[in-house]
Amino acid sequence: MADQDARSGEDKRPTEIPALRWEEPPEGPVLVLLDQTRLPAEEVELVCTDASALVEAIRSLAVRGAPLLGIAGAYGVALAAVRGFEVEEAAAALAGARPTAVNLAVGVRRAQAAHQEALARTGDTRQAAAAALAAARTLHRQDAEASARMAAHGLALLDELLPAGGHRVLTHCNSGALVSGGEGTAFAVALAAHRSGRLRRLWVDETRPLLQGARLTAYEAARNDMAYTLLTDNAAGSLFAAGEVDAVLVGADRIAADGSVANKVGSYPLAVLARYHHVPFIVVAPVTTVDPDTPDGASIEVEQRPGYEVTEVTAPQVPVTGAGGGIPVAPLGTQAYNPAFDVTPPELVTAIVTEEGVVSPVTAEALAELCARSRQVTIS
Known part of the structure; x- marks a missing residue:
């Protein structure tokens, strides 16, 4: 199911499949994308388990568009944090994936800043990861x-x-x-x-x-x-x-x-x-x-x-x-x-x-x- 916090500002979508959503299956959190390179012939989803997969999806235009790239970038930072990857490295790769789209770097920085602040304040990596995810969800809702x-x-x-x-x-x-x-x-x-x-x-x-x-x-x-x-x-x-x-x-x-x-x-x-x-x-x-x-x-x-x-x-x-x-x-x-x-x-x-x-x-x-x-x- 799509993340309800992020979707609360929406009344209607042109398709039943959202362009992007965060999911938490038993094997671990993932970012699910509607592959826009396959439209309109097929509605196919990509599942990103790490930032590198998301970077490739961004570069290939599977996910695209300035506001959505900002949201994707923020979720990408959260994904790295929740799964225990190097957050700073993931943030740098995501922010540079498409240089013209300023929203991408803005979204990355917002989640990254939330992660850094929580980590400095609590020293707890789980709380820091939760803060990054909360920042991404807030950005998603605000964009709607x-x-x-x-x-x-x-x-x-x-x-x-x-x-x-x-x-x-x-x-x-x-x-x-x-x-x-x-x-x-x-x-x-x-x-x-x-x-x-x-x-x-x-x-x-x-x-x-x-x-x-x-x-x-x-x-x-x-x-x-x-x-x-x-x-x-x-x-x-x-x-x-x-x-x-x-x-x-x-x-x-x-x-x-x-x-x-x-x-x-x-x-x-x-x-x-x-x-x-x-x-x-x-x-x-x-x-x-x-x-x-x-x-x-x-x-x-x-x-x-x-x-x-x-x-x-x-x-x-x-x-x-x-x-x-x-x-x-x-x-x-x-x-x-x-x-x-x-x-x-x-x-x-x-x-x-x-x-x-x-x-x-x-x-x-x-x-x-x-x-x-x-x-x-x-x-x-």
Whole structure:
């Protein structure tokens, strides 16, 4: 059964299988993940018994999405502690598994700090492990709560910007329940619009090269009975030109102090198109995705993925012959440019929606004020 503490902020999931859960079978605690590389063809779970298995799951994108990576990182620290592994070593490996996604390191540090504090205070490794697990469960619950608040703030913003209703929203990559302890970030806003009868159409970018839009967002949209249409990434321009997009909603993996947004590669071209066609470009992310230690977009480390993700395609239950386990679509030896993310400058972002409110226009000063307000709420 899923952890009830971590799931208390949720009303509904698009699938019966949660993206992540902590379990304690007789043979010892484990972290169970829905393998997102197998969706939508199969709902298969991975069982991680140690941090190294979780690191591999993170790198392979079996578990992905900024908020969920933070939760996974925290549970990974707890897993190492409960099973008696070296916690500091596990924390370092987890935090570095995907460098762009700041939430991963935030989650790791939170559980690690709880473990260190309890160990220093009590000298008891079991109490320290329990403290790490409690921190992970708290983060999981808080993310579910944050998701609900982001959805409410985002829907209110859409209604303000688009008073005529009947929202036609374009999204990129996947930002729903598969990336969150709740119902997601950007997708959660579209889902709220759908439930209120104000979503006319969800346009879903397929999101090359790994098709997170086609495989995952379409999967979630179908599960929620949303009106959605899938398109190739390079068809977005024709949609804008035809006047078929009212707003763009995307998530974020890191937001720099100046408001620059790193998100799945392909987001920046959408922001450029949106600006040209006078369409709001809205980023939805929890406050934990804002990184005050990263001053600007140029300072964001952009993860480079393997070239075979571009030179090969994969499909479930299809014979594979490529080096990366896929079907070759380019000549042998072809070099590929494959950044996982691109960076959108703040001047192209209409608004950043967080659980603590909306920042618009997007400036360093407004973001700093939001983060300070969030810290005060957390402390109180």
